[in-house]
Amino acid sequence: MAKVKGDIVVDIERCKGCEVCIDTCPTQTIAMVDAVNGKGYHYMQNVNDACTGCTNCAIVCPDGVITVYRVKV
Amino acid sequence: MTETTIKSDIIKPENLVYKKTDLMTDKVLSYCPGCGHGTTHRIVMEVIEEMGLMEDTIGIAPVGCSVLAYEFMNVDMQQAAHGRAPALATAVKRLMPHKTVFTYQGDGDLAAIGTAETIHAANRGENITIIFINNGIYGMTGGQMAPTTLPGMKSSTSPYGRDLDMMGHPLKITELVAQLPGTHFVTRQAVHTPANVRKTKKAIRKAFELQQQKVGMTFIEVVSNCNSGWKMTPVQANQWMVENMFPFYPLGDIKVDGEILKNN
Numbered sequence: 592m593a594k595v596k597g598d599i600v601v602d603i604e605r606c607k608g609c610e611v612c613i614d615t616c617p618t619q620t621i622a623m624v625d626a627v628n629g630k631g632y633h634y635m636q637n638v639n640d641a642c643t644g645c646t647n648c649a650i651v652c653p654d655g656v657i658t659v660y661r662v663k664v
Numbered sequence: 665m666t667e668t669t670i671k672s673d674i675i676k677p678e679n680l681v682y683k684k685t686d687l688m689t690d691k692v693l694s695y696c697p698g699c700g701h702g703t704t705h706r707i708v709m710e711v712i713e714e715m716g717l718m719e720d721t722i723g724i725a726p727v728g729c730s731v732l733a734y735e736f737m738n739v740d741m742q743q744a745a746h747g748r749a750p751a752l753a754t755a756v757k758r759l760m761p762h763k764t765v766f767t768y769q770g771d772g773d774l775a776a777i778g779t780a781e782t783i784h785a786a787n788r789g790e791n792i793t794i795i796f797i798n799n800g801i802y803g804m805t806g807g808q809m810a811p812t813t814l815p816g817m818k819s820s821t822s823p824y825g826r827d828l829d830m831m832g833h834p835l836k837i838t839e840l841v842a843q844l845p846g847t848h849f850v851t852r853q854a855v856h857t858p859a860n861v862r863k864t865k866k867a868i869r870k871a872f873e874l875q876q877q878k879v880g881m882t883f884i885e886v887v888s889n890c891n892s893g894w895k896m897t898p899v900q901a902n903q904w905m906v907e908n909m910f911p912f913y914p915l916g917d918i919k920v921d922g923e924i925l926k927n928n
Binding site: 596597598600605607608609610611613614615632644646647649650651652653654655656657658659660661662 | 673674675676679680681682683684685688692693695696697698699700701702703706855856857858861862891897898899902
């Protein structure tokens with residue numbers, strides 16, 4: 592099976608910390624962080640390397656803050 | 665864009681699989697965290713981009729939370745008086761029949777003050793697409809009871825729950841317009857999970873394609889959350905929506921190709 596690796600870029604200043612994306616991640620790659628952005632919201636961030644670039648988090652994000660990249664390795 | 669991860673080998677333009685469409689402006693959305701409006705805005709714009717209609721689309725913004733939709737959607741927009749978006753869309757479509765015209769309305773706009781406009785535009789069979797966001801509450805003004813509020817549901821004007829004897833029954837306007845001969849495609853969707861977002865996107869694309877075939881009105885209801893109006897966190901609100909809204913507002917197509925499906 593071809594292995595797929597992904598990565599996300601989060602626009603932290605636009606993230607409102609709604610946490611809707613967290614449960615959609617099949618690999619538990621994303622989590623809320625303790626730090627806050629300029630508006631005082633906790634934001635989400637990828638916390639490990641398990642991302643497969645499935646785009647679930649980006650599709651469900653109300654504010655469109657997530658950009659997804661994927662590569663076959 | 666603020667880049668927060670160390671640029672790995674994966675983050676290169678040729679590996680890009682998903683980014684916010686350019687048809688959404690860079691303005692920060694005015695919606696509460698977790699609101700379904702943002703997702704719905706984005707998928708409408710994605711469909712328009714995929715169909716190459718960005719120069720041939722006119723959207724009609726309503727009054728309500730999404731009154732500023734014209735600030736976020738990077739296509740031609742008009743803003744209608746409260747509830748009058750279908751009337752304005754009728755005028756726009758009749759004057760410019762080659763344009764794709766859609767209205768984007770909430771339940772206070774479409775199912776309360778604009779009921780007459782909605783029903784008559786549907787009955788006339790105007791070739792427009794209506795995208796109707798139903799969260800069962802007047803979200804913008806502070807969570808008051810709307811015609812779509814569920815039986816027993818608490819809101820700021822029904823603090824003990826909606827009492828059907830005193831306040832009447834909720835209005836299922838989507839089923840109502842499906843009865844009218846002017847509508848061609850009527851469906852109810854949601855945007856709380858990736859699978860539902862994909863289904864809603866498909867439905868919106870189908871609606872725009874049908875509009876180009878001039879077959880009549882296409883109507884898409886999106887059952888959404890209102891976490892600040894319901895006084896919940898976004899995740900709790902989505903859960904509450906699945907448990908309480910969906911049994912009353914079941915998801916799925918209601919009318920396809922002008923025929924009402926039997927299970928409705």
